[in-house]
Every structure is written in C-alpha cells, then in structure tokens.
Amino acid sequence: MSKSPEEEHPQKAVGWAARDPSGFLSPFKFSRRANGDNDVTIRILYCGICHSDLHCIRNDWASSVYPMVPGHEIAGVVTEVGCYVTKFKVGDKAGLGCFVGSCRSCDNCAQDLENYCQKNILTYNSVYYDGSVNYGGFSDIIVVDQHFVISFPDNLLLEAAAPLLCAGITVYSPMKYFGFGEPGKHLGVVGLGGLGHMAVKFGKAFGLKITVISTSASKEKEALERLGADSFLISRDPDQMQAAIGTMDGILDTVSANHSLQPLLGLLKTNGKLIMVGAPDKPFEVPVFPLLMGRKLVAGSGTGGLKETQEMVDFAGKHNITADVEVVSMDYVNTAMERLAKGDIKYRFVVDVGNTLTVS
Numbered sequence: 538m539s540k541s542p543e544e545e546h547p548q549k550a551v552g553w554a555a556r557d558p559s560g561f562l563s564p565f566k567f568s569r570r571a572n573g574d575n576d577v578t579i580r581i582l583y584c585g586i587c588h589s590d591l592h593c594i595r596n597d598w599a600s601s602v603y604p605m606v607p608g609h610e611i612a613g614v615v616t617e618v619g620c621y622v623t624k625f626k627v628g629d630k631a632g633l634g635c636f637v638g639s640c641r642s643c644d645n646c647a648q649d650l651e652n653y654c655q656k657n658i659l660t661y662n663s664v665y666y667d668g669s670v671n672y673g674g675f676s677d678i679i680v681v682d683q684h685f686v687i688s689f690p691d692n693l694l695l696e697a698a699a700p701l702l703c704a705g706i707t708v709y710s711p712m713k714y715f716g717f718g719e720p721g722k723h724l725g726v727v728g729l730g731g732l733g734h735m736a737v738k739f740g741k742a743f744g745l746k747i748t749v750i751s752t753s754a755s756k757e758k759e760a761l762e763r764l765g766a767d768s769f770l771i772s773r774d775p776d777q778m779q780a781a782i783g784t785m786d787g788i789l790d791t792v793s794a795n796h797s798l799q800p801l802l803g804l805l806k807t808n809g810k811l812i813m814v815g816a817p818d819k820p821f822e823v824p825v826f827p828l829l830m831g832r833k834l835v836a837g838s839g840t841g842g843l844k845e846t847q848e849m850v851d852f853a854g855k856h857n858i859t860a861d862v863e864v865v866s867m868d869y870v871n872t873a874m875e876r877l878a879k880g881d882i883k884y885r886f887v888v889d890v891g892n893t894l895t896v897s
C-alpha cells in the first residue's frame with residue numbers, strides 16, 4: 538500500500554488543502570522530499586491567489602485530484618541548498634511559479650519554453666518524477682529543483698512581487714512575443730483583475746498606449762489614475778464600443794469566464810491580434826468574418842519559461858512594478874476565494890503564509 542501524504546517523504550509539511558470540488562480549504566498535514574543535490578528548500582512567506590487556483594479547487598477544468606494544496610505564486614526564503622546548487626544560498630529571497638519540472642531535453646525546453654514542454658510538471662495537481670503528488674504554495678515549505686526557482690531583486694516587496702510569478706509572466710510573455718514589448722502600439726486589456734492590472738503596468742513600462750476594456754464603470758477612475766491606463770472603454774456601452782472600432786493593434790483578453798469575442802475583434806485594426814490568456818472552462822465561438830475582413834489573428838499564451846520569468850522579474854525590479862495586493866491570513870482563504878469568484882478584489886489576494894499558517 539502506498540504511504541500517506543504525511544509519511545511518504547522525510548520532511549514534515551503543513552498546508553491548507555481542498556478535499557473535493559466544493560473547493561473548501563482546510564488544514565492538511567503532508568510531507569516534502571529530502572532536499573536533493575540540485576534542490577532548494579524554500580520557507581514560504583507569501584503565496585498569491587490566482588483565478589486558476591479557484592478554477593482548480595472547484596474542478597472547473599475537470600482535471601482536479603484531491604486533496605489539493607493550491608498556490609503557484611510563491612515567495613519566500615531559501616533554507617537549504619543541495620551541493621550542486623549554484624543559483625542560491627541559504628537566506629536568499631526566492632520564488633516559484635507554475636512549474637516544478639520539465640523534461641529539459643525537448644525542443645521547447647531547449648528554447649527556454651518549459652511552459653510548453655509536453656512533460657512539464659505543475660507546482661500542484663500533478664505528479665512528480667518519483668511518483669508522489671505535488672502540493673502547492675499554501676504550505677510552510679517547498680523543495681524544488683533550482684532550475685525552476687526565481688530570484689527577487691531587493692527593492693521589490695515579497696508580498697507584492699509574488700504575483701509576478703504567474704500573473705506577471707502570463708501577461709509579459711505574450712506582450713513581448715506578439716510585438717507589444719516596445720513603444721508605439723495600442724493595446725486593449727480586457728478584464729481588470731490580477732492579470733489585467735499587471736498588463737496595464739507592464740504595458741505602460743513598455744511605452745504602449747493602453748485601453749482597459751471592462752464591463753464595470755466603477756473601475757475607470759482607478760484604471761486611469763492609479764494604474765496609468767490611457768483610456769477606459771465600457772464594453773456594455775454600444776456608443777463607446779462603436780467609437781473605438783478599428784483602433785487597436787492588439788487586445789489581451791484576461792477574462793476568466795465565457796464572453797463574446799465578436800465585439801473585441803471589431804476593435805482591432807487590420808492585422809490586429811486578439812491574444813487569449815484567460816482560461817474559461819467552455820469553448821468560445823470564433824466568428825470568422827471579422828477575422829477575414831482585416832487579416833486578424835486570435836492567439837493564446839500560457840505563462841512563460843523560466844529564463845523569461847527571471848527577465849520579467851528583473852525588469853519589474855528596474856521599473857518598480859509589483860501587484861496591487863490585499864494581504865490576508867491563511868484562515869481568510871475561503872472568504873478570499875468567494876470574493877475572487879465575485880470579482881471583489883483590487884487586484885490580487887496574497888496569503889501571508891509565513892505569519893498565519895497554522896495547523897492544529
């Protein structure tokens with residue numbers, strides 16, 4: 538019989554886990570592997586709450602395995618390093634995003650695109666090479682191969698930098714790849730949540746013109762004044778949408794639920810690109826005529842590779858870019874998930890794991 542999560546590895550660990558698709562999280566005792574020669578052990582101080590965590594704990598994508606300890610925007614301090622570890626020493630600030638493994642030999646891995654490796658291993662809801670289940674960042678410690686660990690510049694506050702490791706890289710990577718990493722272009726950002734607000738910040742740092750496209754007029758003032766967007770478009774206002782037709786070089790769509798793409802395609806100029814990063818559970822309808830009439834492209838992008846993630850964090854350090862966070866205690870996490878489901882957060886919850894994680 539296989540060993541229990543608490544006994545399968547030598548290092549004791551505690552976290553909060555969902556046990557079923559209700560997604561309700563509660564204390565959970567498990568274990569982590571011994572720190573190997575290439576491994577870094579991180580004492581987790583903060584972990585962001587991504588909408589993907591919510592999709593996962595509630596089994597929206599029909600791929601969840603329980604018990605599940607979510608969390609993939611992890612920031613903390615290195616407490617142990619293996620003998621081959623060159624990137625980190627004990628006491629360094631370190632972080633971890635969506636992946637803890639990849640094959641390291643396929644074409645994707647050779648191009649620093651571990652995020653597209655067919656054999657990559659997610660930080661949680663996945664199985665490691667040794668056959669044991671991975672548990673994520675709502676926990677006290679984690680053991681990771683140094684290749685998947687990111688360094689933080691000293692000037693960034695850890696709690697506000699943690700969301701860079703998913704929300705940040707998920708918008709930075711497609712912006713660079715699809716030609717929005719330099720000044721001059723006009724990019725629309727749909728959905729002003731965790732990903733969306735990071736897209737506004739990176740977009741302004743790249744020198745883009747940014748228009749936030751939102752269903753909710755209540756976000757306008759903040760988008761313009763606090764986040765620095767150039768304009769704000771209410772997608773439910775037909776006059777505003779009509780006036781914006783054919784004005785955007787690209788749109789980054791971060792929306793977590795199904796919605797119509799047709800009005801968005803209309804906003805694009807000829808050769809415009811609609812880049813999907815939101816991950817609703819149902820397929821979209823893609824109307825073809827708006828694509829033909831203007832040679833438009835609908836594309837997608839998933840997080841980013843490790844090299845680019847480090848580049849993004851270093852760029853964020855130089856430009857002082859972090860997430861706007863609401864730091865909450867571990868025992869608030871179920872309320873935070875409810876609020877995230879309703880869009881009641883500006884703009885990222887981060888759990889203060891280091892000070893508030895308790896398991897009785």
Ligand SMILES: NC(=O)c1ccc[n+]([C@@H]2O[C@H](COP(=O)([O-])OP(=O)(O)OC[C@H]3O[C@@H](n4cnc5c(N)ncnc54)[C@H](O)[C@@H]3O)[C@@H](O)[C@H]2O)c1
Nearest residue numbers: 588589728729730731732792793794814815816839840880
């Ligand atoms: N591509 C990737 O690699 C990747 C990485 C991280 C997250 N995601 C996905 O991106 C999505 C957004 O994640 P997040 O953490 O920013 O979530 P979030 O909840 O912080 O933001 C989502 C935004 O979408 C808005 N929204 C929700 N339903 C809407 C609707 N029907 N019409 C218009 N706007 C709507 C919300 O108000 C909110 O502003 C999720 O589906 C998540 O799973 C994808």
Ligand SMILES: [Zn+2]
Nearest residue numbers: 587589703704
């Ligand atoms: Zn995420």
Ligand SMILES: [Zn+2]
Nearest residue numbers: 640643646654
């Ligand atoms: Zn690979």
